[in-house]
Amino acid sequence: MLLDVKNLKTHFPTQTGLVRAVNGIDLQVREGAAVGIVGESGSGKSVLSMTMMGLVPSPPAIISADQVQFEGKDLLKATASEMRQIRGNRLAMIFQDPMTSLNPFLTIGDQLSEPLLIHKNLTSSQAKKRVIELLASVGIPDPVARYRSYPHEFSGGMRQRAMVAMAVACGPALLIADEPTTALDVTIQAQILELMQSIRQNEGTAVILITHDMGVAAGFCDEIYVMYAGRVVERGPTERLFAEPTHPYTKALLSSVPRLDDPPGGRFRTIPGQPPDLTNLPVGCAFSPRCPYVIDTCRKEVPPLTTVPGESVAREKACFVEIRGKEAGQ
Amino acid sequence: MSIAVTKPTTRRRAWVEHPLSLPINVSMVLWILSFIAVSLLANAPWAVTPVMFVWLLANSAAIVYVGMHLTVPLDAPRKSESEVVAEGTSLFRDAMYRLRRNQMATGSMVILLLLMLACFSQFALFHLIPVIKGKDRAAFASDSFYALHLDHTRTNEGETYEPPTAQHWFGTDSLGRDLFARTLFGGSVSFLVGIVGTVVSVSVGVSWGAVAGYFGGRVDEWMMRIVDILYGLPFLFLVILIMTLVNGLGNVASSTDQKFAEAAAAEKAGDTDKANAILSEITPDQRTASIVTKFMPPIVVVFVAIGLVSWLTMARITRGQVLSLKEREFVVAARAIGARAPRIIFRHIVPNLMGPVIVYSTLTIPEIMLSEAFLSFVGLGISEPNCSWGSLASEGLAGVNIIKPYWWLMVYPAAALSLSLFGLNFIGDGLRDALDPRSAK
Ligand SMILES: Nc1ncnc2c1ncn2[C@@H]1O[C@H](COP(=O)(O)OP(=O)(O)O)[C@@H](O)[C@H]1O
Numbered sequence A: 001m002l003l004d005v006k007n008l009k010t011h012f013p014t015q016t017g018l019v020r021a022v023n024g025i026d027l028q029v030r031e032g033a034a035v036g037i038v039g040e041s042g043s044g045k046s047v048l049s050m051t052m053m054g055l056v057p058s059p060p061a062i063i064s065a066d067q068v069q070f071e072g073k074d075l076l077k078a079t080a081s082e083m084r085q086i087r088g089n090r091l092a093m094i095f096q097d098p099m100t101s102l103n104p105f106l107t108i109g110d111q112l113s114e115p116l117l118i119h120k121n122l123t124s125s126q127a128k129k130r131v132i133e134l135l136a137s138v139g140i141p142d143p144v145a146r147y148r149s150y151p152h153e154f155s156g157g158m159r160q161r162a163m164v165a166m167a168v169a170c171g172p173a174l175l176i177a178d179e180p181t182t183a184l185d186v187t188i189q190a191q192i193l194e195l196m197q198s199i200r201q202n203e204g205t206a207v208i209l210i211t212h213d214m215g216v217a218a219g220f221c222d223e224i225y226v227m228y229a230g231r232v233v234e235r236g237p238t239e240r241l242f243a244e245p246t247h248p249y250t251k252a253l254l255s256s257v258p259r260l261d262d263p264p265g266g267r268f269r270t271i272p273g274q275p276p277d278l279t280n281l282p283v284g285c286a287f288s289p290r291c292p293y294v295i296d297t298c299r300k301e302v303p304p305l306t307t308v309p310g311e312s313v314a315r316e317k318a319c320f321v322e323i324r325g326k327e328a329g330q
Numbered sequence B: 001m002s003i004a005v006t007k008p009t010t011r012r013r014a015w016v017e018h019p020l021s022l023p024i025n026v027s028m029v030l031w032i033l034s035f036i037a038v039s040l041l042a043n044a045p046w047a048v049t050p051v052m053f054v055w056l057l058a059n060s061a062a063i064v065y066v067g068m069h070l071t072v073p074l075d076a077p078r079k080s081e082s083e084v085v086a087e088g089t090s091l092f093r094d095a096m097y098r099l100r101r102n103q104m105a106t107g108s109m110v111i112l113l114l115l116m117l118a119c120f121s122q123f124a125l126f127h128l129i130p131v132i133k134g135k136d137r138a139a140f141a142s143d144s145f146y147a148l149h150l151d152h153t154r155t156n157e158g159e160t161y162e163p164p165t166a167q168h169w170f171g172t173d174s175l176g177r178d179l180f181a182r183t184l185f186g187g188s189v190s191f192l193v194g195i196v197g198t199v200v201s202v203s204v205g206v207s208w209g210a211v212a213g214y215f216g217g218r219v220d221e222w223m224m225r226i227v228d229i230l231y232g233l234p235f236l237f238l239v240i241l242i243m244t245l246v247n248g249l250g251n252v253a254s255s256t257d258q259k260f261a262e263a264a265a266a267e268k269a270g271d272t273d274k275a276n277a278i279l280s281e282i283t284p285d286q287r288t289a290s291i292v293t294k295f296m297p298p299i300v301v302v303f304v305a306i307g308l309v310s311w312l313t314m315a316r317i318t319r320g321q322v323l324s325l326k327e328r329e330f331v332v333a334a335r336a337i338g339a340r341a342p343r344i345i346f347r348h349i350v351p352n353l354m355g356p357v358i359v360y361s362t363l364t365i366p367e368i369m370l371s372e373a374f375l376s377f378v379g380l381g382i383s384e385p386n387c388s389w390g391s392l393a394s395e396g397l398a399g400v401n402i403i404k405p406y407w408w409l410m411v412y413p414a415a416a417l418s419l420s421l422f423g424l425n426f427i428g429d430g431l432r433d434a435l436d437p438r439s440a441k
């Protein structure tokens, strides 16, 4: 197992109370796998990825876990300098907004050279050569001239390509992409996903794709984790999870995706109710106030993540109710 | 958002492509040639007027040259703000465009450059010519260009307190020294103090503020508490303290140097015992003082002392900026590639601070020049026969009396000082407006 996270929690003490942004997450990623993490905005996806990268300052944040094993090393027990050697080298990250995640005052070449200079002990001319290769490999035309460009001279799609090139510069084992295409328009989105897919196939880099877009996740990932209020509520192989969701929240997410056969002018299907207040989670299942299948137990106990019975593939859900084949309210 | 591949902008080489590049380049060459000519012909009385004429001409051309690059390009049609923004230029280029449109600021830049050029030319020539000609300052003929217009130390008993004349354009002082040369030299000193002091102040202030802001927590608290305490101490008290300490050190050093000289003289005379006796009297502390002052002449101390007490505001401004910058995504991205704190602070954060830092620096230069003027005014700054605008104004003030008002002694240096202070303030204001996108109109 490349990454094995058990019971990871990231809590932020704030004036209004403890924000339980990540509240006991288990996550496994095999070498070369493509894992998706989906969930509404505010469900803790970004905090989860930042915590794994060791980028959440603690204190103030309170971080705990049974383990965060990466390539045989526990990241939570690693020292700051060990962590720096892993970051950008074995474990890399792509951010949501390519407009703001590049430094406006440094040339693309200078920024892309940085991970190589930091981790690979290259001379600056070796790094330059490598960066030009990288720019070419992520499909940036005229990389020699582009090496000296500033970020504002790049379009959004090209910046995200540059960010991908920077993330994979050192040949990481795992790439965490936090909503890498959310800020891009649809055609560019497809290009970037394709680029990441080809990197995965050619380099064998495992990818965790974080998104709130079920369509993107379906197209890219082998396995999907559904997050709600800082917890995993369901995980399973993409096809099965889409074909027959076992958690009411997954089902609601899937049915809120607009479809071509929807009647034109109809209302968008949304999930009724409010997203949870992370400082003040309900007793029991966090989704219970919005859940059409809710039973009494749901309001008393937190459902544990358990294996879904009667499946040929490994699936898990955190729900007391069997919803397969049932309609809401039955 | 456009997906079109934008062409990388080729850096425009204005000095080649500008329609007036030929005459301007010729005058730049002329300026350099006249600089050399002044150096070579400095002792020939016949050459004074023509060389001076060419020199002034070339100086003006140089100013026009620089001024043109600062102002709106002559060939470019006026663009509206929205057009400039639509071109997708960087924030910085936008700002430069706005700055060029600000006539007060560009006018000030031209005047300041003229002043600085004149001052630094005198400074350079004053030191260079004797070296090039290989003779002593005193050996130049009294009617030579060098003696008349460049040597600010040359005294002339017959010409004390002369009002401005064709020969002494700004008049002479109580020792018959040419006030024109002294004003130019004083300008170099004032500008140097301003610039070096600002460099010290900016380097210390930005580093301090950036480290405090980036690390936050305890580090921040302690570092900013130190700034608060220093803020509480009166600024002049600190400078005067430093200057007094250094003056004391200087006194020790000069008496030590004198002993060394005596010992060397005794040695030469063959009296080794006496030489050893003198040397053994010198304590290690005195030796240290002597060495330290060799490396830190008092003028440098003025620079450093003023710089060291004027970094506090810079540190506060920087810290505030860093607090918000460090949350920006590109800083998080830099941490995500495993960069260490120094790299993040000085490579990623500090360049992004340049806007406020540049603005504040242009406002710090005049502030420091004024502090130096004040220190010299109260007799703590630069020492004779060197001078600064502050010390000249102070001498000039002593020369103002009702019976015989030697007005020129004060008017010229004070006017030059005020002109520069105004100019720098206008530039600072212009920069602040230009770098603030909200001020766009
Ligand atoms: N530093 C912080 N302090 C307090 N709360 C935080 C902090 N960072 C994130 N949160 C909270 O954690 C929750 C999860 O945020 P995030 O992980 O960004 O969600 P998303 O799934 O949209 O990426 C949000 O409610 C957010 O307000």
Ligand SMILES: [Mg+2]
Binding pocket: A045, A046, A047, A178, A179
């Ligand atoms: Mg997010």
